[in-house]
Amino acid sequence: MTLALRARSLMKRYRAGFASAQSSIDALRGLDLDVADGELLGLLGPNGAGKSTFLLCAAGLLVPDSGTLEWFGRPAWPGGRPAGIAYVPERSFYHRFLTVREALEFYATLHELPGRERAARVRAALERVGMIEHAEKRISQLSRGMLQRLGIAQAVIGRPRIILLDETLSGLDPLAARDARALLRALRDEGTTIILSSHDLLSLEHLASRIVVMRNGQAHATLDPASFTGARSLVLGVEAAPLAARLLGTRWPGTRLDGEELHVPLGDAPAEHVLGDCRDLGVVVRASRVRRDDLEQRFFDLIQPPARVAEPNP
16 A cells, blocks of 8 residues: 555654743644555544644644655655645635735645646636635635635645645535535546644535544544444433343343443334333433434544433323
């Protein structure tokens, strides 16, 4: 497998304050992460998990305190960032007096393109992000969602090998988010490596081939979206759990005991049907919750204990 990016034991500490009263935050704590060439990798984690710091290191904009980082087998330091890496931060800043087209033409000059090709690339980027009709608008007139689209347009002008996106899909309306997902799929299918950090679980679940869950500056777990079944089950906290599992299993095949909890497959049935059978069978329910096997549930399982809503059993 060819790697687009390889990180090993990355450490990054932020320091603040004067020497006599200095505080520090460990943003990365020995992060190990591989990203395959042409892969669309999702990054997920609570605020402060280290996602943005990792992307800044991956973009060559931040040097870690220790550890190694390689782009396509080439050490990141020393030597500087290679060509073909585009980074789109959560909040991009532009000269607000420029039009959308002028801003993109300005950034296109950084790629040292001749005038005719520069104009063609700008138009192609505008079309790809659905902003061709907004090309003559001033940036000061754009909504946050449109600024996010402008950031993606800026990234694709140089036809990068790697695109790093930090919450770039946030702030988009549903139609714009759908179009952005379609664009990222197309870029992925063209062989572009994409690392997408996002709290948009739907986009990660539908786009990413792998999702790395970060926590406390480390890669806490890796999830395979293809393994999510979407199946619904009712999780019950009950008295006399082994006996309750046998009783419910006669009416709800597939009921299983996990520790002190019962997991009852629901299919399309309402949870109330199971609770009604519990009353009929004399199973005393102390707590219940519906669980769906999707990215949200897997994430909650990893990050925090599942919340339970108590339901009385009359």
